[in-house]
Amino acid sequence: MFGQARYQDxxxxxxxxxxxxxPLVAVHRGTGLGDVPENTDRAVQAALAQGADMVEIDIVASADGEFFLFHDGCERQAFDRDLDLRALSAEEIRALRYRWTGHDVPVTGLDTVLERFRGDVLFNVDRSWWYWDDLLPFLDRYDVAPQLVLKSPVDEIWLEKLRxxxxxxxxxxxxxxxADIEAVRGDPDINLIGAELLAGGHDDELSAPEVVARxxxxxxxxxxxxxxxTNGIPLFAGHDDNTSLFGDPAxxxxxxxxxxxxxxxxxxxxxxxxxxxxxxGIPPRRHRPRYEPAPGPRWVG
Incomplete structure (x- = not known):
């Protein structure tokens, strides 16, 4: 069992x-392929259809405090416009459409995902810590805490919000x-279940095999x-997707x-x-969504 006994439920x-x-397969931003934009409800469903055990999503807040799935800084790529979603109202964000698809695909509200994938779908919630004062109470309304694994840097300002x-x-x-692990390990008021190890090379202290054993x-x-x-910085000693796809997955x-x-x-x-x-010998998971699928996108153009 991972985590403290007090939080086992x-x-x-x-x-x-x-x-x-x-190892669970966690899909980065869902599966954004073809005409499916990443970080949307359709990308979540597409990731699950490919056997994902967990889906990573990014969160952004509108200027008036509503939450959407989006990785801030990707606006030019997504909409072919110089925007900052954080400076837009929720109404303005809902009016946006992703540029690379000929379909009418809007930005997905966080509420949509929490409602449609309620049950046994695990989410890794990234880039949300700036909003935790408002986001955590918002998440509480949906009673989905067992499905959500939060992520943040090890910084006292964020840890205190969790406490x-x-x-x-x-x-x-x-x-x-x-030292980052020790800064949070054993804290009785934080439900720590693990850590994402970031190691640039084989000489990094976190790349030592005994770290995981400990x-x-x-x-x-x-x-x-x-x-x-895209900046080429390795996240764990170069044992990555490109090595696996274009070389030897071993x-x-x-x-x-x-x-x-x-x-x-x-x-x-x-x-x-x-x-x-x-x-x-672990077969890909085949999720059967427990919700009525959203209507298919409408062709425009």
Whole structure:
């Protein structure tokens, strides 16, 4: 069991999944392929259709305090306009349409995802910590805490917000040193279930195999990130998606599994699920959504 015993009920979903299917396949921003934009409800559904165990989403708040799925800074790519969603009203955000699709695809509200995927879908909630004063009470309304794994840097300002909030959402911080892990480990008011290890190279202290072993002994799960950033900075010693897709997956995803990853974040869930099945005998998950699908996009143009 990962996490403190006092939080075992709220951690029951993620612990059940980790016990049965590790390493979990976490899909970065959902699957945005074809005419499906990333960080939308359709991208979440597409990721689940490819066997995802968890879906990572980014959060942005409008100027008037409503929450949407979006990675701030990607506005030019998404809408072919110089915008900052954080400076727009919710009404203005809802009027936007993604540029690369000929379909009428709007920005997805966080409420839409929380309502449509209520149940057994795990989400890794990224880039939300700036909004926690308002976001955490908003999440409370939906009673989905077991489905949401929050992420943030190890910074006292964010940790204190988690301590103060009465609902103890599962938490996996992004750590760059052993000191980062120690800064939050054992805190009785934070529901720490693991850590995302960020290590640039093999000489980084977090890339040592004994680190994960010590984490497991302390009841902490290990998330390793295989995505390739556009700036080329490696997230875990170069054992990434590109190495796996264009070279030998044993040198990418295989190394992360050998290292002890409990969760692997990827942009390529299909090939990773297939590789995991070959190595571990874990078949890709086939989610059956418990909601009525949203109407298909309307063709425009």
């Amino acid at each position: 709220i951690n029951s979903l993620v612990n059940t999944e980790l016990a049965q299917r590790a 103060r909030h009465p609902v103890k959402y599962p938490f996996i911080p992004m750590v760059r040193s052993l 984490m497991h002994e302390a009841g902490l799960a290990c998330l390793l990130n295989a995505i390739n950033l 040198d990418g995803w295989g190394r992360l599994m050998e290292h002890g990853a409990d969760i692997i974040q990827t942009d390529w869930p299909g090939p990773l699920c297939q590789y995991r099945q070959e190595l571990r």
